Amino acid sequence: MPNKTHTDNRDDAGRLAAGTGSAPLYKQLAADLQHKLESGQFGANAPLPAERDLALTYQVSRDTVRKAIRLLEEQGVLYSDHGRGTFAAPESVRQMSRFLDSFTEDTINRGGTPGQNILLMEAVPANMAIASVLHVETSTPLLRIKRVRLMNGAPVGLQDSYLKLPAGAVLQRGELERRGSLYRILIEDLGIKPSESLESVGAVAAQPDEAGLLGVAPGTPLLICERVMLSDRREPVEYCEMRYVPSYRYKTRISKWSLD
Amino acid sequence: MPNKTHTDNRDDAGRLAAGTGSAPLYKQLAADLQHKLESGQFGANAPLPAERDLALTYQVSRDTVRKAIRLLEEQGVLYSDHGRGTFAAPESVRQMSRFLDSFTEDTINRGGTPGQNILLMEAVPANMAIASVLHVETSTPLLRIKRVRLMNGAPVGLQDSYLKLPAGAVLQRGELERRGSLYRILIEDLGIKPSESLESVGAVAAQPDEAGLLGVAPGTPLLICERVMLSDRREPVEYCEMRYVPSYRYKTRISKWSLD
DNA sequence: TAGTGGTCTAGACCACCCC
DNA sequence: GGGTGGTCTAGACCACTAG
Numbered sequence: 050m051p052n053k054t055h056t057d058n059r060d061d062a063g064r065l066a067a068g069t070g071s072a073p074l075y076k077q078l079a080a081d082l083q084h085k086l087e088s089g090q091f092g093a094n095a096p097l098p099a100e101r102d103l104a105l106t107y108q109v110s111r112d113t114v115r116k117a118i119r120l121l122e123e124q125g126v127l128y129s130d131h132g133r134g135t136f137a138a139p140e141s142v143r144q145m146s147r148f149l150d151s152f153t154e155d156t157i158n159r160g161g162t163p164g165q166n167i168l169l170m171e172a173v174p175a176n177m178a179i180a181s182v183l184h185v186e187t188s189t190p191l192l193r194i195k196r197v198r199l200m201n202g203a204p205v206g207l208q209d210s211y212l213k214l215p216a217g218a219v220l221q222r223g224e225l226e227r228r229g230s231l232y233r234i235l236i237e238d239l240g241i242k243p244s245e246s247l248e249s250v251g252a253v254a255a256q257p258d259e260a261g262l263l264g265v266a267p268g269t270p271l272l273i274c275e276r277v278m279l280s281d282r283r284e285p286v287e288y289c290e291m292r293y294v295p296s297y298r299y300k301t302r303i304s305k306w307s308l309d
Numbered sequence: 310m311p312n313k314t315h316t317d318n319r320d321d322a323g324r325l326a327a328g329t330g331s332a333p334l335y336k337q338l339a340a341d342l343q344h345k346l347e348s349g350q351f352g353a354n355a356p357l358p359a360e361r362d363l364a365l366t367y368q369v370s371r372d373t374v375r376k377a378i379r380l381l382e383e384q385g386v387l388y389s390d391h392g393r394g395t396f397a398a399p400e401s402v403r404q405m406s407r408f409l410d411s412f413t414e415d416t417i418n419r420g421g422t423p424g425q426n427i428l429l430m431e432a433v434p435a436n437m438a439i440a441s442v443l444h445v446e447t448s449t450p451l452l453r454i455k456r457v458r459l460m461n462g463a464p465v466g467l468q469d470s471y472l473k474l475p476a477g478a479v480l481q482r483g484e485l486e487r488r489g490s491l492y493r494i495l496i497e498d499l500g501i502k503p504s505e506s507l508e509s510v511g512a513v514a515a516q517p518d519e520a521g522l523l524g525v526a527p528g529t530p531l532l533i534c535e536r537v538m539l540s541d542r543r544e545p546v547e548y549c550e551m552r553y554v555p556s557y558r559y560k561t562r563i564s565k566w567s568l569d
Numbered sequence: 570t571a572g573t574g575g576t577c578t579a580g581a582c583c584a585c586c587c588c
Numbered sequence: 589g590g591g592t593g594g595t596c597t598a599g600a601c602c603a604c605t606a607g
Contacts, residue, residue: 099572
């Protein structure tokens, strides 16, 4: 296959772009297939062409086709059954993201407008519990950020976040107000790449102060989500407690059954 | 590589078993690596041998090594960084299952003894909402199972499940009481293979009847989890509402960050 | 039996990280 | 520069499903 350095995905014959400048072939193929699936070319549970046919069509190896299919399978866009074929996933599955979203992205995905009201943003010493989960000594200074999160202007949640910042890193309140998403700043400005998060979800009653901030009656059931976020080096970087009003739902897709 | 039909994983030289009767090489390799990791041969974030070295050691192709590594990566057992190496995941990540567990398995994983108290088990006509999610006509008969779930004898949750059974399938109350796990029966007896579930999690206040069954005060915040379970053909099979007491936590690991 | 996805190989080159 | 993981290929054979 000739090397090209297109920014476009396709050459004149409709083949995928190769070469050092472009995305991996299997990602291009996945994007192409996803586009076809989302444009409604395949109904729910409709079969896709066989892997060998796709390889011929796109002029790539079958292994590359399989990588693209596995990628889309992880995203819930399609699924493969041994001996039967590969099929378009039903709409209900396709909409559910299994991945980690920031509040900002999640809200946009739900069709809402995200907002925030920063209640507090200051350096605090780590208490024993938080020091333990973030792998630091007690009293190590952490950046605490307490925010009311808004959807379409209405309060939906309280976020209380403790951040272990790299030495010398600075995060200004104005910057957070301007950008909205804390994670975007971590990624783009501070070089912190989140890789995984460990979450624990439960229910609690709203305390009077929390109730006031969220505009609900004290004692109202709240969804509480505690999260430890890990960097790409698997260093714990953030501990966060989120309390959401009852109308807010936490949605997820779980795949693969642990029973064999 | 010679074909063998061992039930054992290794031959005399310590190589993995090949041949038609044995598990895929990459799964054997993954099991072997996982065992080494769990036995503490590698500390948190300790580097594993390079892929090429593992391939030599185990006498398999590098691609097979990569498949094994990807499998363990999905399970949170290890992680790979481009250009740096492959590393043992920290203990906190390793413990979190990202997969679908039944209440029975989940409770066992937490070190508890699961139990149940079947409140109701009968055929009921589907109402509009449930008919919609299960893709059946209104009034189609469904099997409704309402249970109090127990951990170490104490009530921790209410499960209200609506099942679309295959024509002619029968599920006896005594069978469920004896086996404990509904999903085991679905898989082993009815040929229903769960593949994915879509979940929505939130918080609600306990109603008087629910409070009585769970042994909490009315108005106590409960964690509510609604679930639609899909078969391997992506047919919705079960709609289930679960309400858990505040002490019960729903834990999960989320990987891959949606921002690139 | 024909067609599908699943596993496996051997080798090549690219991209990234760190010394 | 030397080592690491990431991508890609061409071909072979196995395992499963369905008509």
